[in-house]
Amino acid sequence: MVTRPPQILAFGGGGFSMEAGNTLLDDHALALTGVARPKVCFVPTASGDADHYLVRFYREFAARAEVSHLSLFRRDRSAGAIEGDIATHLLAQDLIYVGGGSVLSLLGAWRAHGVDAILERCWRSGVVLCGLSAGSLCWFDGALTAFHGPPERVEGMGLLPWANCVHYDAEPERSQEFRAAIAAGELRPGYGADDGAALHFVGTELAEVVSSRPKARGYHVEAVDGQAVETELSCHYLGSPRIALAA
Template identity: 45%
Template sequence: MTTNNLSRQIVAMGGGGFSMEPGNPRLDKYILEVSNQKTSKICFLPTASGDSDKYIVKFYSAFSRQQCKPSHLSLFQPHTADLRSFLLEQDIIYVGGGNTKNLMALWKEWGLDRILREAWEEGVILTGLSAGSICWFEEGLTDSIPGLITVLPCLGLIKGSNCPHYDSEPERRPAYHNLRAQGLVSDGYATDDGVGLHFIDDTLHKVVSSRPQAKAYKLEKINGEIRETVLEPIYLSQYI
């Protein structure tokens, strides 16, 4: 397990990474660099996809090319009864996309909600895309129920709300604005695909992107009006 001076770090990606950008490793390389380990132990949690075999294969295919030690944890076919020890030994825990509602239910049933908080507090880097992004916030906008964008209570490691896929799924921006206007979701962050929000402790430290034009946004309700502020990312041009 890494200590990272016990700083609590999360990189929440709106989309991208090995599963959405197989030819663009910029975000994944950035995450490995954040861990500050020569050979990071990185564990993939594919819970939201129902532990899809194809997704797991994609993970190993991508990270076997990097300087790291990849592994995964399936909750449908767990390889150990001691999930806590296994996860706390990691330097990075990488959560895949899929159905966030199912992910949260399974995590709570298996106690991963508590284990992941402990890992975060112990300095393990937490990251992920889509479902693996919104899960870290107090609330997330999810399409887990077909045809609907709903608000889902999540782990609450980061204050506020989160909405991924802001540029690729056109229904998300109006849904986020409307839900915030009605007071059904708190202020928060939205991210285009390819953008990562890097939090250290409770503060947004950096916004990074694997795509030159992608952006992040801060959404707030101020004096009854919805304000969306663009957060310009740092393009990770150095990672190829």
């Protein structure tokens, strides 16, 4: 059994559903498990368990992992992918991958079924959590969603005591509102991630920013004297080799 600390890999946007032919972020998520062929469960709640999303997940991961999915909008819950109760299955995974869509719908469904509490248990037990867009916003104390129109604040699960903004470069209105909300004290200090960038947290602290695109970046935003101060963070492009430091 592999022993892992609590970890979350929060994509600003990217992975198999946004970057056809670019597997760098998904490869990194799999590598964080430390398992050659990890157990991976896809949770497409934010899309209403869309069929096309499930097909694309299985097409991408079936050759590299032991795959399953969790459905909350179908009578059988999982189309035969899960035997037994949800908690037992999710706690047995190496990686839980949460898809994009509506974070409001995701959180409502999770709370109604108790999945939010189960996922917190998974995180604390060392199951790696990852996701993009809604599947990134959900882990944080607070965030901005723009799925249903203009950016609006949403209360997340609070596993990470920070605010989060996804699609930071692709949706300027969202990132602008994010900075304004932090400056006004309506959101905690937090992090933004471009499409193609991912924030890797170990425990509740940011360990690294990685990217699948050379120019994608992550940012820290905090309020100083009532003004938002944005700091671009050091980022490792996953398409380049890491440089070993001299002893």
